[in-house]
Amino acid sequence: MAIPFDRGYYKQPFVKLVSEYPGEDAYPIADFRTEWGPIFHRGRLDGSARVLILGQDPAQHEAIVRRVLVGTAGKRAQGFLKRLGVIRSYVFINTFLYSVYGQGGGTRHIANQLIAAYRNRWIAAILRGNAIEAVVAFGGLANTAWQDWLASPAAVEFSSSPPFQHLTHPTWPQSSAHTRAEQEAATTKMLENWNGGLRTLKPAIQNPDVAGELELYGPAFDSDDLPDIPPDDLPPGLPSWMRTEEGWADRKGETVLDKRRTIVVRVPKEVLPQQT
Ligand code: URA
Numbered sequence: 338m339a340i341p342f343d344r345g346y347y348k349q350p351f352v353k354l355v356s357e358y359p360g361e362d363a364y365p366i367a368d369f370r371t372e373w374g375p376i377f378h379r380g381r382l383d384g385s386a387r388v389l390i391l392g393q394d395p396a397q398h399e400a401i402v403r404r405v406l407v408g409t410a411g412k413r414a415q416g417f418l419k420r421l422g423v424i425r426s427y428v429f430i431n432t433f434l435y436s437v438y439g440q441g442g443g444t445r446h447i448a449n450q451l452i453a454a455y456r457n458r459w460i461a462a463i464l465r466g467n468a469i470e471a472v473v474a475f476g477g478l479a480n481t482a483w484q485d486w487l488a489s490p491a492a493v494e495f496s497s498s499p500p501f502q503h504l505t506h507p508t509w510p511q512s513s514a515h516t517r518a519e520q521e522a523a524t525t526k527m528l529e530n531w532n533g534g535l536r537t538l539k540p541a542i543q544n545p546d547v548a549g550e551l552e553l554y555g556p557a558f559d560s561d562d563l564p565d566i567p568p569d570d571l572p573p574g575l576p577s578w579m580r581t582e583e584g585w586a587d588r589k590g591e592t593v594l595d596k597r598r599t600i601v602v603r604v605p606k607e608v609l610p611q612q613t
Contacts (some may be wrong), residue, residue, distance in 0.1 A: 342369055342573035343404070345380075350462045351382050363451035364435050368442035370400075370597065375434035378459070379404040379411070379570050386428040386467040387544055388421065389499070390414055391461075391479035393506060394433040395585040397600045405431045407566050409583055413507035414475060416562035420535055420552060420579060421471070422545030428467070430459050432482040438597070443478050453485050460486045461494075469499045471538045476506030500541040502534040521557065528554035570583065580603050 346355040358375045366372070376395040380386060390406070399409035406414055406429045418427050433452065437443045446452060463469065474480040480503040486492055506512075510523035532553045539551045554562070566580040579585065582605050590596030 341567070341569040343570055345572065346377070346382070348382065350458075350466075354458060354462060354477075356457075357455075358434060359451050359455050363449060363455070364433070364446070366500065368438055368446060369433065369435040370438050371435050371532050371557055372597070372599075373400040373436060375433065376400065376403055376431070377406050378428060378430050379566075380428035381467070382463075386421050386427050387426040387470045387542060388418060388428075388538075389463055389467075389469050389472045390418070390427060390429045391472070391474040391482055392429060392431045393476045393478050394431050394435065394437045396436055397578075400436065400600060401586055401602060402571055402575055404571055405429050407571070407580075408586075409511075410475070410507040411566060412563040412583065413558070415537070415564050416558070417473075417504075419547075419561075419564055420554070421539055421542050422547045422549055423542065424546045424564075425437055425545070425569065426546050430456070430463070432456065432476075432478045433593065434555055447478050447481050451525055453482070453489075456482055457486050457489050457491055460492045464495055464499075470543055471541045472499050472501045473534065473538070474501070474503045475502075476509070476556060479503075479506075496507075500538060502537055504534045505530045509612065525556040525557065528556065528558070576604075576608075578608050 341378070348351055360437050364371050376399050392406050392410065395405050396408055398404050403571050405411070414429070420422065432447070433443065433538055434455070474483045483501060487498060492498070505527040510520050510527055514520035514523045535551055535553060542551060568577070568580060571580065585605060586602050588596050588599065589601045590599045
């Protein structure tokens with residue numbers, strides 16, 4: 338059976354976009370992990386995307402597979418799309434091309450005009466090339482990125498802007514909570530926020546991949562809420578556990594510098610024959 342894969346950036350305007358990305362002139366190495374290279378998108382660039390998702394910045398899993406939102410945040414966002422009936426007609430980009438390093442780096446650089454101008458070229462290319470029916474920004478910085486786009490001269494070309502929702506970032510429960518109980522409470526709060534987004538956006542999706550009534554989240558994620566990343570979204574030949582397992586890559590190191598230089602990738606035990 339043929340195994341689908343993402344052919345990458347073979348069509349204009351994306352060929353040009355990925356060959357003209359900003360480097361350390363826009364993204365200082367003190368605040369961004371530019372050493373791991375830029376990571377651009379995930380999903381359809383062939384005109385079939387109906388939902389545009391804006392995330393924040395790539396992390397270690399994204400650095401390995403070279404597509405955005407493939408780790409915990411990505412699977413949660415994938416589950417959100419599924420509840421909208423969208424299982425392949427989407428495209429994800431991030432606010433930042435490189436992983437933010439250290440505290441406050443994202444906030445410090447959200448108004449950077451070089452960063453915004455390049456991101457707005459991506460947004461314009463996606464809106465021009467696809468009939469986008471809804472836009473979601475996960476997190477405050479992604480919301481600022483979308484507002485920045487709306488205020489940009491390029492946005493004037495589009496007579497109307499798709500329905501938009503600013504929702505809580507998918508890993509906010511982890512980053513905001515100190516205890517398990519706090520994390521569970523934060524997850525419930527986030528899912529209530531996402532339910533608001535689902536209620537608003539569901540009627541806007543005229544062409545879902547899967548028709549059906551809207552089912553809202555309960556107080557916690559259930560197992561169907563963390564779907565695998567489709568192979569169609571990733572470069573050819575990546576092992577399937579990279580799409581199904583959570584947490585197979587970690588930054589590790591004895592010193593701060595070491596940790597910055599090192600991502601440890603571990604094949605899940607279950608993938609290999611068990612040794613006695
Ligand atoms: N990974 C991404 O690519 N974006 C996020 O916002 C979070 C994790």
